[in-house]
Amino acid sequence: MRPFRIAKANARRLPALGAAFFLALGLFAPQAHAAPAPTPQGKPTAPTAKPAAPHAIPVPKSPDTPRDARPLASDARAKANAPTAGSTVGTNAKAPRQLAANACDVSAFTGNSGAALVQQVKAAGLDCVNTLFTLTGDNARAAFNEAQMVSVANALRDASAAYPGDDSTSAGQLVLFLRAGYYVQWNNKDVVGPYGTALQTAVRGALDGFFAAPHSKDVTEANGATLAEAVTLIDSAQENARYTGVVKRLLDGYSSAWTGSMAAAVANTETVIERGFDLPDFVGALQADPSFATSMAGFVTRNASQLTGSDPVTSIGIQIGNLVAKDALRAQGRPIVKDLVNRYPLVGNTGPLTMNLLWFAENKDSGNCSYYGTCDVPAKLVPLVLTVDHTCNANLRIRAQDMTAQQLADTCTSLVNQDAYFHKVVKDGGPVANDNNTSLEVVVFDDYYNYSLYAWEMYKIAVDNGGMYEEGDPAKAGNQARFIAHEASWLRPQFQIWNLNHEYTHYLDGRYDFYGDFDAGMTTPTIWWVEGLAEYISYSYRGVHYDDAVAQAGKGTYALSTLFDSTYANADSTRIYNWGYLAVRYMLQSHPQDVDALLAKYRVGDWNGARTLLKSTIGTAYDADFAAWLKQCAADNCGSLPASQAPLCTAADSRQFDKNCRRDGAAATTGNYSYSFLYLPAGVQQLTITTSGGTGNADLYYNGGAWATTGSYQAKSTNSGNGETLTIANPPSGWVYFSLYGQQGFGGVTVTTTYN
Structure with missing residues (x-):
């Protein structure tokens, strides 16, 4: 999401969301299947230095985020400039209603002036006066020009001399009329006209008289109704300084x-x-x-x-x-x-x-x-606020304000399964050079209010958004990648972390596709890919139809070559997210070889080379085809999406596989093995074993009834890199064995088995 810092006065809120990890492959097998044990993977090195200040990618707020009754000093929008609208007490504590026919005749206020106007105001009910906050145009000018307001203010001054502590003399109607006038004039100055010293003098006399009246100090419900409106009138008239004593x-x-x-x-x-x-x-x-x-x-x-x-x-x-x-x-x-x-x-x-x-x-x-x-408050807040501390695996941790065991398990599963899906799409060869973001911390606040209240201090981030992913400096030892998020409280009782899978894609993309930190990736326009891929992975991985993007496709607003120029500064959210998704989906489906070439440059930080590829080598060559594809997509024929990856295997022994399951994080040093096995029932017609992702070069070997090695195997796949596939027809029933051999030391490899 777009990185920014709140710069305008009074903008004080802050946010985040993102994720990443690798699964460590367990190394203990049942005694009956003992095999040479690969060297265990080492634990992440403890931080040796204070992490650098993070570069953060904020998440857009949902338009459905509810406003909380609790105030936030950081929320500039909570402080309106206009006078308060409508009555604030008693039966009138509600937004002003539109004038109702035969219930409140506006001409009583627009067609009278002086003493006649005052009489109409006093005779009207409070509900009727409350509707005057909605006046506009000629009615607003006729009712609330300065002369009208001065007449009513002088009447309030006179009435205050004998104010009885209740509304029997209609002081409440006079106060509410003045409040309505200030509100309407503020919003319609060009129509109502200016207010000057005449009104200022009159309203000061009115308020002086009211607050000096002995019964204005009565602690009663009757007095309170008028008193509450008079207090608000202080601000409406901008006489705040004069009445600090009140x-x-x-x-x-x-x-x-x-x-x-x-x-x-x-x-x-x-x-x-x-x-x-x-x-x-x-x-x-x-x-x-x-x-x-x-x-x-x-x-x-x-x-x-x-x-x-x-x-x-x-x-x-x-x-x-x-x-x-x-x-x-x-x-x-x-x-x-x-x-x-x-x-x-x-x-x-x-x-x-x-x-x-x-x-x-x-x-x-x-x-x-x-x-x-308060210097230690950020550190003190973490355990006080984030009372849930859950480890998904060695590389993924969730700190939450309030999540159930099932919610934690589902979140871990969602992130773990997305990892393999991402690698299948981008076909990476492992992390980019000097990227040490091997672990991710996902922070989940209970709702947007709590996120806004605490995250700014705990993580020193801006919170006027829907969450934030902090990549930090991935080359710095001890750097902690972190996704700071909140629950989508408006969807309850359904549980959802807002933008979880989109932000997790940012983590993966930064680790496997972009050299350096976030700022480095912004050297040239890359937003079409950064945000487009995050949308593409999030929607396709979850199997959610992207209605908004398909609707945009029908409009044909942008050429592909134009989208290559998108930045956070020159594009709105529709272009960044909807059209970024469309551009990425088209390129992945129609020109995967160009995507491979582009990512090859991103992965080594060749930003200018990537820019040349997009703007010169490709240029406008695909614009016509993209326009034709958009028309098909608008008809809901956008092409095929990658199939979802198999679920994680569940056997306790991390080397044991089953039908249609996968394990992530396979690793071995050069010349050594990662051993695996699975049990096949009778009648299996075809067994498929595939590997993908990770670093190094792992070759795949299969053996029917014994451990598979380079010297003992029935089938092998020895391509460069880790994209290996073996298909075994009519394999024997019972235990079968396969292994990954370290032609070059490898790690983070995903292994999947399917059979029918």
Whole structure:
């Protein structure tokens, strides 16, 4: 997936997914079948140096990824710029409805002004006023031009003088009308017209009067309904700085006894605080009054029992982090953030608060982890968050937040079986030179929210995506390839790791097809292959019909020669993924010899040579044929896909085979053997043994009733490399034997047996 780093302000989320491994071949046979034992494969060498900073390939987010109620400081999209829409309390706590015929006559607000408008607003129900948030065009201008807003604001000022603590004088309708006006004007400035000092003066008078009214301080449901809307109006009018005292009063007074609309009034202060930090006057007000910061801190510590992650205490507490984001307030914020991050656990109900505050400390006050006492947090988080630690084999490990034994087993099987399928497609000769990524760690968070909350800190990656594969520097000793992923929670109860097989292909492609690290492979345009192959393997291996790509084929948008030029910068997701798949599938099926030649150059880092092959040697020669193939593909006749590889053999002895099964990772040094055997029932007409993949040069020997060697065999296949096949007609029943001989030391070879 496209590598990038979040650069824009407030973009704070981070992600990943990828995988790779080899299966070690077991070396112990039953006593009855004892054979000369090959030298055991060595275990991976322990890291001798700190891994280099990884080069990461992010996964696209699914459009079905649900939004979580819990906030993320790293989510720039969670912070809207427009005034809040619709009522936020009571029966009106819902999105504004469209105006209903005979239920709310818009002309009552657009056809009146001055005292007549005020009377109509007061007479309307709150539900009716709530629908005004949807006004546009001429109605928006007639209802909410500045003169109309000034009339209603002055009416609220007058009503506030005798505010009784409930809506009997229609103060709630007046507040909600003003909120609707600011919202509509923000989104339709060219129609409604500008708001100036006249409205500012009027709304300040209205809010001053309301918050000064004795009954505006009543802790009652009746008062809370209007109070909550008035708090939101502070932000709608961008008077955040003027009313810091009101916000502080609510934070200091709040307790668990405040429920319903009173709790909503306090919750609404979060918007006033968060958006206030974007206003210089608000920052200046907090700088002049340090007690505001201590009120925020006290609000959190007094009400810590309410922390769940999706509660107002968490949301408001997170805003404390903005203190360290502002130079003028950093001295106030540092000790508070330090205390809270170390006071509460990093996981569980308090995790959203502590991790979000930690985000501010690390991203807005970077280089001070010693002060905050957080330098060791990444290492501490791994066992706290990833409580599942499962080893598939010596080269594949899964660290997960929450996976069942069956889910772990299925994931291991999916990755292990994909390995042989990949090698069958690309026909590699083993890892490229200097690639030491012999093991893969797959990290699986429970859902996208947890991925976003923790992965940025644990792995120092961007998380505004659907996962990320970190290749790192494959030539560096101790480098750990890692695929950081999350479950596709929107598919539950079905279990799926988002983009698992696509990202695993990136690991395999990087190890067997691309010399050097990811950046080296981006020297020339290679994205048509990198992403196209990942899509091709993922869909064909899983046997899933690629509906989107077939639909694109019918459009005939791109020539093949154009797709060879695709980059992450010049192409959208449709061209990168759908059309990358189509280009790779066409080339693999129609011009495999050109693919072989291309990969030969990629595997040695001859990027310019590969580019010449694509743009000069091939050039536009295949464009017409590709266009014809696209038409066939659009009719769902795209050609044959490679057959799925046989499943792994299940016998306890790793040298024992059975009908239609395979083993990966066969190895032996030069002049030595990897011995195998299987039991054939009576009546077998044909036995086929094939080898593929891996490194070195392994020759295949078969013997009917005894161990197969170069000096004792009935059939052999001795091609260069590891692509060997033997077909034995009418083999005897009972135990038969075959072996791989190391003409040159070999490893990572896949061996498959089938019979009928």
